Amino acid sequence: MKNVLHWDPPEGLTGVEVLYTVQYFIYGQKKWLDKPECRKSNRTYCDLSAETSDYEHQYYARVKASRKATCSKWTETGRFYPYLETQIGPPAVALTAGEKSISVVLTASEKWRRTLEEGAVSMQQVYPALVYNVSMYSPQSHRMWWQCVANGSLVVPWLEPDTLYCVRVEALVPGPPRLPLPSEKQCISTLKDQTQEWKIK
């Protein structure tokens, strides 16, 4: 739910000092609202997370450029529906290896918050039907596993001892398609087979 508006400078004015002003509009309400921090700013982005934090609403934003005494027309976005369009950040992934299994513990990412004093809200609370798509890959056997889990933990059994496995996790929520944001790949090796070692002694 961190919602940042981005835009490109006007054509032909790269390197020239151009200032930008941003406004936003709550769909169904009456007027465009100012964003003071993005008034006459030279940045080409504007963080509207606070202004669009009621994710049940839909929003528009618009930007205009100004230079000296002249300014451009407004350029407007399409309708933005944070609840349906925000990308869902990947969970934190903790792996623990067993001999023939790997345990995966997932902690949901947090919703954007204004200040740290604000209580943390997990994306699982925002999207009760959130599930995780856990994919595990074995570089040695080139085999891949998928598993969809609703709660935050999973044990992948029936693995080979002393073998490297790599895990990637993606959070999925029902609704229209969204841009995926999978976690970084994390790898771990299963432990050596203790029974083999017992026979060898």
Added chain:
Amino acid sequence: KTLRLGSCVISTNLQKIQSTFSEIRDSVQAEDRNIDTRILSKSLSLQDTEPSDQCCLLRRVLRLYLERVFKNYQTSDPHTLRKISSLANSFLTILKDLRLCHDRKTCHCGEEAAEKYGQILSHFEELAPQAAVVKTLGELDIFLQWLEETS
């Protein structure tokens, strides 16, 4: 996906409908220039309606889409036409399922359903006909989210 509307329970492929609409959402919403009005406002939502009245409210809104929105939306683009047809025929399927609930007396129309649908209709009729059609179609993502939250 299973929709629970009081004691009326139906299943529908909501994900497929949502992804069909997402293919035409931007172009349809761009046609709606009356951004200061909203037909499906939050206070009228299905999920904030008494379960016993949800089925009836849903039936009426579905009929609004079938009889006045999909029917009157004008486009010459074949792709959009196909997506509208897909949405309309999917809505028709849901309406048929709700009719079964109605036959089994599990689709009661109470005061709340009548009141909320009345407000939706008055918002719809405040606008010029074609503007109302475009706006209501553009708000399909809101309506589908209502369905998502009753599932």
Added chain:
Amino acid sequence: DGVAVLPAPQNLSVHSTNMKHILTWSPVVVPGQTIYYSVQYQGEYESLYLSHMWIPSHWDSPIAKPECDVTDDITATVWYNFRVSATLGSQTSAWSILEHPFNRNSTVLTPPKTEVTKDGSHMVIELEDLGPHLEFNVVYWRSEPDAEERSKLIKNGGISVHLQTMEPGAKYCAKAQTLVKAIERRSAFSRVECVEVEGEALPL
């Protein structure tokens, strides 16, 4: 403009297996010429509310063969009408309409081809990939008296799925059927396939 002297295509029919729907018709034959066809459809909604409206199949460009895959046009479990016309240069035939509307709930469902294998002590099954609409119910058990059957829902074919770990010396079997939620139907089961892990059970 093109006067309708070209005969209209005849014998339209829809052949549907595992949710893949093919519209076919008898070709219009003009010696030495290539005939092109246009396909349009109408869902139950259109026939109820917009009976004049016909929608071009997603195969926009004219088709040279007397068949058309209309799977992506049929997106709801309602009745669909189809019509086809033939074109030769500036000549266009009349539309020929499917005699009986088609509903995808009449599709023929066949069990998937399956391959049950063992990977070490693991029982693995691979199912034929039958397209995006189909899921599979796999039933598997250990071949012994009063065996307990277990089942697993597999969302798509074409990948190996781990069923269970097997004990040496025992035989394990599996069968699969095709499922289509959209029309609430399932196929017959495939033939049973078994695998066995050699050797004797390890002393505990």
